[in-house]
Amino acid sequence: MTSPTPIRVVLADDERMVRTALRAILSAEPDLEVVGEAATGAEALSVVRDVRPDVVLMDVRMPEIDGIRATEQILATLDEPPRIVVVTTFENDSYVYDALRAGAAGFLLKRADADALVQAVRLVARSDSLLFPAAVRTLAAEHARAHPAPPAWVAKLTEREGEVLRHMARGLTNAEIARRMGVGPATVKSHVAAVLAKTGTRDRTQAVIAAYEARFLNGG
Amino acid sequence: MTSPTPIRVVLADDERMVRTALRAILSAEPDLEVVGEAATGAEALSVVRDVRPDVVLMDVRMPEIDGIRATEQILATLDEPPRIVVVTTFENDSYVYDALRAGAAGFLLKRADADALVQAVRLVARSDSLLFPAAVRTLAAEHARAHPAPPAWVAKLTEREGEVLRHMARGLTNAEIARRMGVGPATVKSHVAAVLAKTGTRDRTQAVIAAYEARFLNGG
DNA sequence: CGGCGTCTCCCCCGTTCGGCGGAGGCGGAT
DNA sequence: ATCCGCCTCCGCCGAACGGGGGAGACGCCG
Incomplete structure (x- = not known):
């Protein structure tokens, strides 16, 4: 043998x-x-x-x-x-x-x-x-x-903007995000605008898409 | 031994x-x-x-x-x-x-x-x-x-509704979708409404989220 | 001190969206 | 022949959204 x-x-x-x-x-x-x-x-x-x-x-x-x-x-x-x-x-x-x-x-x-x-x-x-x-x-x-390098814009988001994007990616409206974050709706609008600018997207839907593509969400 | x-x-x-x-x-x-x-x-x-x-x-x-x-x-x-x-x-x-x-x-x-x-x-x-x-x-x-069972709503979407959802998940507006599909904006609105109903979501952002979570998109 | 970035908030405006109800055509199933 | 699902479109409305511009407060850094 x-x-x-x-x-x-x-x-x-x-x-x-x-x-x-x-x-x-x-x-x-x-x-x-x-x-x-x-x-x-x-x-x-x-x-x-x-x-x-x-x-x-x-x-x-x-x-x-x-x-x-x-x-x-x-x-x-x-x-x-x-x-x-x-x-x-x-x-x-x-x-x-x-x-x-x-x-x-x-x-x-x-x-x-x-x-x-x-x-x-x-x-x-x-x-x-x-x-x-x-x-x-x-x-x-x-x-x-499943573990590609994240895009550049991820690092450029401020802490607050990141929070807002996470809430956006859960399907919340600006008003709901404002309530959860304990700030005014106008503030959320500002953050959303910043997120749209930094992600190079034109509306919240595209921003959420970018978040998913970049695997910006840790859980999911 | x-x-x-x-x-x-x-x-x-x-x-x-x-x-x-x-x-x-x-x-x-x-x-x-x-x-x-x-x-x-x-x-x-x-x-x-x-x-x-x-x-x-x-x-x-x-x-x-x-x-x-x-x-x-x-x-x-x-x-x-x-x-x-x-x-x-x-x-x-x-x-x-x-x-x-x-x-x-x-x-x-x-x-x-x-x-x-x-x-x-x-x-x-x-x-x-x-x-x-x-x-x-x-x-x-x-x-x-990475390959969970798709939710029930996936099978319930009609062909047209599926197309619309795919376009939604690429960040297009209703008007853009209408142009790409060669139909009127009102038609797209109807399909979007059907998609929202069948996915149990309230707006296009949540629908896109559902599409990603369900891995409804084949490429990406 | 004076810039700089961040976070907070405000107004105005036009666009888009989503909900409502309705309607016609078309094809398959019973 | 009738029903039902799908696709196509219409109008109306209120709400939400995104763009523009601005402003005050705070902290950091040179």
Whole structure:
């Protein structure tokens, strides 16, 4: 059942102890072979280019180039790139998203036990026919589309104008906004006019549209 | 390295041949044991309740109760539920999302080779410390928020009313909408009134808000 | 001190909007 | 043949809206 040629693995982590531990775990398996190590993202790039491994265990936090960027560059520059498993200590969500978007084949926590580690390596080496393959990428892409950079006018709104826009985006009239904010209707009119000017819109409807497009509303 | 007690697996698929094939593959591994089979979602539920497996390979399409619902119910009703791997022929995105949302531990294509299959079973049995665990759930949750069920009023809008609402949501006035649609302003007024009535809103701004909240606009 | 931005409020004016009721034509369903 | 839904349009009215211009108060900063 064991394949004739072992799975060639490169370890990229700035801490020597981590590399040593990983090497010890992987070397105990006859079908796995650690063929290189790197302590920085840049080093990882050149090592991978030289030894052409099947799998890379890539730490996120590393000097010079972090693991995410190293992953991107490896996948972008090599013809038949290795499968890359991003390794980190904490399951920071944005790391996971970044790793997915960068094209990593998997995401592994350092607290994972030895058995999970070796099975992860075998798994990613075997291709992505398993466990949320391509679809996970589309999820990550969707996540990226869901968090675009906000337009410039958002920062230019004063606090009061922002409040008014929020109320406008809830469908309130000027009079209602005035009541809720404890000011006169004329004041609200002024704020609305300022909002229209800064958003480059001509009426409250267009302003609300702009607010939605800019994802100006936090809840919703 | 092999654990003393084998991993207990239940197969749920309405096609006998698939079950036989899976059983053949899994039985060849000393650390895996097929302890039950089910041909329907309902059957899967009772079998799992009886034999208490570690892992369930669950087909999506099944009579009576589909695999997704069966997964939901198993996870909801059992105290220490098994890890469930959803199996299907095509990598339909919505299936993947549904599986994730239902709480499945993995997603497997039927075209996956035997080795990938057994490693998948071993992997999910070993817990989710690996390959996009909890974070994948949050992604799925985000996807669910991004694609909620549209409100009832969407279906009740006539074609013309829908067009008008789209134009309203682009910030056009009644007169502009009338020009673009090649009708009189009075006609647009009628359509707008109908839209307001059916959406339960009192002015165009609130209607546009409703359109955005309902994701009535396809692009954007 | 003197500008500057912000928040507050005022008046006037024309436009737009939304609510009301009505009407005719057209096509599908019963 | 009749009803019903949809699309098309009409007039009238009050309310809300947006533009214009202005003004006083406050605080910040150079």
